[in-house]
Amino acid sequence: MARRTVVGLDIGTSGVRAAELRHGRGGRTLERFGQVGLPVGAVHDGEVVDVEAVAAALRELWTQARFTTRRVVVGVANQKVVVRQVDLPLLPAKELRASLSFQVSDYIPMPVEQAILDYHPLEELTDENGNRTLRVLLVAAARDMVGSLLQAVEAAQLQPAMVDLTSFAVLRSQVPATAGLSVTAEALVDVGASVTNIVVHCGGVPRFVRILLMGGDDITAAVADRLGVSAEQAEDLKLFTGLSPADAEAEHPAGRAIASTGGAFVEEVRSTLNYYASQPGAPRIGRVVLSGGGSLLTGLAERLSDATRLPVELGRPMSGLRMGRTGLTDEQLAVVEPLITVPVGLALGMAS
Ligand SMILES: Nc1ncnc2c1ncn2[C@@H]1O[C@H](COP(=O)(O)OP(=O)(O)OP(=O)(O)O)[C@@H](O)[C@H]1O
Ligand SMILES: [Mg+2]
Numbered sequence: 479m480a481r482r483t484v485v486g487l488d489i490g491t492s493g494v495r496a497a498e499l500r501h502g503r504g505g506r507t508l509e510r511f512g513q514v515g516l517p518v519g520a521v522h523d524g525e526v527v528d529v530e531a532v533a534a535a536l537r538e539l540w541t542q543a544r545f546t547t548r549r550v551v552v553g554v555a556n557q558k559v560v561v562r563q564v565d566l567p568l569l570p571a572k573e574l575r576a577s578l579s580f581q582v583s584d585y586i587p588m589p590v591e592q593a594i595l596d597y598h599p600l601e602e603l604t605d606e607n608g609n610r611t612l613r614v615l616l617v618a619a620a621r622d623m624v625g626s627l628l629q630a631v632e633a634a635q636l637q638p639a640m641v642d643l644t645s646f647a648v649l650r651s652q653v654p655a656t657a658g659l660s661v662t663a664e665a666l667v668d669v670g671a672s673v674t675n676i677v678v679h680c681g682g683v684p685r686f687v688r689i690l691l692m693g694g695d696d697i698t699a700a701v702a703d704r705l706g707v708s709a710e711q712a713e714d715l716k717l718f719t720g721l722s723p724a725d726a727e728a729e730h731p732a733g734r735a736i737a738s739t740g741g742a743f744v745e746e747v748r749s750t751l752n753y754y755a756s757q758p759g760a761p762r763i764g765r766v767v768l769s770g771g772g773s774l775l776t777g778l779a780e781r782l783s784d785a786t787r788l789p790v791e792l793g794r795p796m797s798g799l800r801m802g803r804t805g806l807t808d809e810q811l812a813v814v815e816p817l818i819t820v821p822v823g824l825a826l827g828m829a830s
Contacts, residue, residue, distance in 0.1 A: 482500055482501045482502065483499070483500050483501075483509070483546060483547050483549075484498070484499060484501075484547065484549055484550070484551060484639065484825050484828040485497065485498045485499075485545050485547055485548075485549065485550045485551070485821075485825060486499065486550070486551050486553075486647065486820070486821040486822055486823065486824030486825030486826070486827070487536075487550040487551065487553070487631070487636070487821060487824065488553050488644070488647075488820040488821045488824065489521060489526060489532060489552065489553070489627065489630070490516075490521065490524075490670055490671065490673075490820075491516070491521045491522070491523075491524065491670060491671040491672045491673065491693075491695065492515060492516065492670075492671045492695075492771065493513050493514055493515040493516050493535065494513065494514055494516060494532065494535045494536055494539050495511075495512070495513040495539075495817060495818075495820070495821050496510075496511070496512055496513075496539060496545065496550070496821050497510070497511045497818055497821035497822045497824075497825055498510040498511070498543075498545045498546065498547065498825070499799075499822065499825040499826065500802065501829050504800070505798075505799075505800055506798070506799050506800065506826070506829075507799065507800040507801070507802045508796065508799045508800070508801055508802055508804060508818075508822065509546070509802040509803070509804065510543050510544065510545055510546075510802070510804055510805070511543065511804055511806065511814060511818060511821070512539050512542050512543025512545075513539070513814075513817065514536075514538045514542065515535070516531065516532065516535050517531055518709075520532050520535070522672075523556055523557060523672055523673065523691050524554070524555050524556030524670075524672065524673040524689070524691070525556045525557075525558065525623055525626070525627075526623075526626045526627050526629075526630050527626075529629045529633060530630075530633070532630035532634075533629075533630045533631075533633035533634040534634075536630065536631065536633075536634035536636060537634045537635075540634065540636070548635060548637050549636075549637050550631065550636050550637065550638055550639065551638075551639055551640045551641075551642055551824040551825060551827050551828050552627060552628075552631055552638050552640070552641050552642070552824070553641075553642055553643070553644035553647050553820055553821075553824050554619060554623070554624065554627060554641055554642070554643060554644060555643065555644035555645065555670075555673050555689050556623065556673060556689065556691075557689070558588075558619065558620035558622075558623040559617065559618065559619040559620070559623070559643065560586060560587060560588075560617075560618050560689075561615055561616065561617050561645070561687035561688075561689075562585055562586070562615070562616050562618075563600070563613065563614070563615055563616075563685075563686070563757075564582060564585050564597075564613070564614055564615075564616045565603065565605070565611040565612070565613050565614075566581050566582075566597075566611060566612050566613075566614055567581070567609070567611060567612070568602060568609075568610040568611055568612045569612075574597075574612070578595050578597065579591070579593075579595060582595060582616055582618070585616060586616070586618040588618065588620055590618075592620060592621050592622070593618040593619065593620060593621065594618070594619045594620075594621055594624055595617070595618050596616075596617045597614040597615060597616045597617065598614060598617070598684060599612055599613075599614050600612075600613045600614055600615060600683065600685070601613050615684055615685075615687065617643055624641055627641070628641070639828060640827060640828060642824055642827050643687070644668070644673075644675050644689075644820055644824075645666075645668075645675040645676070645677040645684070645687045645689065646677070646684065646687075646827065647819075647821075647822075647826070647827065648666050648668045648675055648677055648769060648819055648820060648823055649677050649679055649682070649684055649823065650822075650823040650826040650827060651769075651793070651795040651818075651819045651820070651822045651823030651826065652666050652767055652769065652793045652795060652819065652823075653666075653679060653682045654798050658681060659681045660680055660681035660761075661680070661761060662680070662762055662763070662764035663678050663679060663680045663685060663760070663761040663762060663763045663764065664678070664679060664763065664764060664765055664766075664767060665677070665678045665751055665754075665765075665766045665788075666678075666679065666766075666767050666769070666793070667747060667766055667767070667769070667770075667773070667782075668768075668769045668770040668773070668819060668820065669693055669694060669768065669769075669770040669771070669772030669773045669775075669778075670693045670694070670771065670772055671693045671694055671695040671771065671772065672691060672692070672693045672695050672696070673689060673690070673691060673692075673693055674689070674690040674692050674693050674743075674747070674770070674772070675687075675688075675689055675690075675770075676688045676689075676690065676747065676750055676751075678751070678754050678760075678763060680761045685754070685760065685761070686754045686757070686760070688750050690746060690747075690750065692743055692746055693743075693770075693772045694716075694771060694772030694775060696739050696743065697716055697735075697736055697739045697740055697743070697775070698712045698713050699712070700735045700736070700738070701715050701716055701732050701735045701736060703735075704731060704732075704734075704735040705731055705732060705735065712732075715732040716732070716736060716775070717776075719732050719733050719736055719776075720736070720775060720776025720777045721736050721737065721740040721741075721775055721776065721777035721778050721781055722736075722737055722777060723777065723780065723781065723784070724741065724781060724784055724785075740775065740777075740778065740781065741781070744778070744781045744785050745785065747782060747785075747786075748782075748785045748786050751763060751766075751786060763786075763788060764788070765789045765790070765791060766782060766783070766786060766788050766789070766790040766791070767790075767791050767792070767793045768782075768790060768791070768792050768793060768816075769792070769793040769795065769816050769819040770816055770817070770819065770820075771816060771817055773792065773816055779791075779792065792816065793816070794815070795815060795818055795819040795822050795823070796811065796815050796818060796822075799822070
């Protein structure tokens with residue numbers, strides 16, 4: 479019998495989060511959700527550094543949230559995983575997989591024998607010499623980085639069924655599987671504490687992925703640094719002050735620190751989307767959809783909208799899900815919605 483229940487597990491800088499989904503005839507039900515904070519430094523720039531601290535948080539999470547399975551889909555997003563659009567010779571899938579490491583060694587910034595490789599087919603093309611090629615999104619992840627992630631998961635007695643790119647999870651969560659063909663692209667931007675996942679898709683098919691090592695904690699760090707306050711005080715100041723519009727002079731020193739770091743962040747996202755748009759044949763982006771804790775920064779959506787001249791909206795990853803007995807009130811669910819995007823999307827990757 480196909481197993482219909484799976485937990486999507488997001489190991490982030492600020493904490494571990496998981497969502498249990500049940501795939502049934504009537505659709506997908508969110509059965510449970512939980513999160514447990516991590517000590518500073520346990521996950522750094524999206525990589526598991528302190529295996530034991532992460533495993534301890536995972537054990538705590540399983541005790542608290544009472545998931546009914548230990549089978550998990552885990553996400554990765556850091557500098558040791560890269561996604562590139564590459565044209566490969568059109569071969570039967572089996573042959574292409576077998577020769578992948580040989581085909582792609584020139585395209586990835588790491589020794590191919592130290593990488594775990596995967597690809598998503600995009601389209602078949604014929605090049606100028608009449609050769610048929612397959613355009614793919616190539617994913618290459620450093621073996622050692624995935625190794626420490628799995629070590630933490632296994633040390634908590636969990637069974638990793640699949641490791642997936644966090645960006646693809648964001649895509650699944652924000653775009654219903656029923657999404658029709660589209661000529662306009664959409665940019666999904668998940669802003670975390672220190673990692674931001676950007677994926678541009680057209681009708682649900684990913685066209686472009688970038689993982690930026692930037693996020694909400696850069697802003698907190700700037701406030702702490704410029705005002706000489708603790709990280710906790712800086713976090714409070716950030717939440718209270720928010721990001722002011724580009725043309726407004728911030729009055730408070732915290733406001734100025736947020737304005738310069740937040741402005742740099744907005745600029746990085748804008749230039750990433752411009753880079754995407756400069757690729758030949760890239761479908762035009764029609765709107766931006768935000769998720770992740772960092773997207774809650776007051777004023778961020780407006781600034782991003784001004785900079786990109788695109789409508790910017792907050793994602794609704796729960797809109798396509800039925801709600802089970804999560805133990806959370808509607809109010810609590812609304813608060814966690816931006817954070818549920820990744821774990822739900824990971825669980826959706828194992829839809830049976
Ligand atoms: N209401 C809020 N306003 C502004 N920022 C917020 C708010 N809530 C959370 N944040 C910020 O969101 C960030 C954490 O986001 P999130 O929980 O998505 O990150 P993470 O998944 O733990 O980390 P990462 O994905 O970077 O590894 C922190 O920088 C935090 O300050
Ligand atoms: Mg995250």
